[in-house]
Amino acid sequence: MTDWIEHFRAATRGMTVAHVWRGYGSALFLELGELTPSCRRDGSPAAPQGEIGVMIEWSWRIEDERSVLCGSFSAEELWAPMFDRLVGREVIGLTTFGRLPEILLSLDNGLYVASFMTAEGDPAWTMFDRRNSKCLALYCRSGLLCIERD
Template sequence: MTDWIEHFRAAARGLIVAHVWRGYGSTLFLELGELTPSRRRDESPAAPRGEIGLMIEWSWRIEDQRSVLCGSFSDEEFWALTFGRLVGREVIGLSTFGRLPEILLSLRDGLDVASFMTTEGDPAWTMFDRRAPECIALC
């Protein structure tokens, strides 16, 4: 898995967070780099997709240098404001941490997005590389 983390680290570094959106429940999506329009199976418009994508199904948090700004269990009223703070920021790092690999996306100006599973099972995050005709996914 280390080689794949390095693949995504290199691919994400320097990209800009172009779009942040909420999926089902508290699922968080961050779209990095140039956006491409997308459609659902029924052909209705869907959220645009970035060159690189990060999905954290649940148990995530967004941090600044001193505190947690919001997380998957925060009041949803804080989400939109905090998501907006991520857009336009450059990715400066991507790493995993912990015995069971959690993901940490570090952005310029001290903001971080982290997964952290809080119940039984595996961490619930996935990275997508959509730069080639075939999407590469790591979860």
């Protein structure tokens, strides 16, 4: 059996956060590595996709060593400036924490991006590995790590 967290840990280590964007509601997307343009179904431009993508549907927070700087329930005007602080930073670590696996992405500027579900159900994060012709998606369901192949 493949250790999928180790797969994504190794894949993300040393990659740069190339793009950060907000999806519907408070969904947070971090695109790592080389970007590829993408389109919506209607042909209009969409956010570019990185080699590795990290999606945290909700809840999430951005921390430094001593405090939470911003999160999915913070005032939205705080989000864009905080997202800007993530772009261009190198990933130095990726780990899971908690009995139900949440993810923590560590960056070289002392910032951390964490999933942190605060409602019933599963942690709402997914990581995508788009480096090959078949995309891999890792997520949590019923407290277990699950993988899907495109």
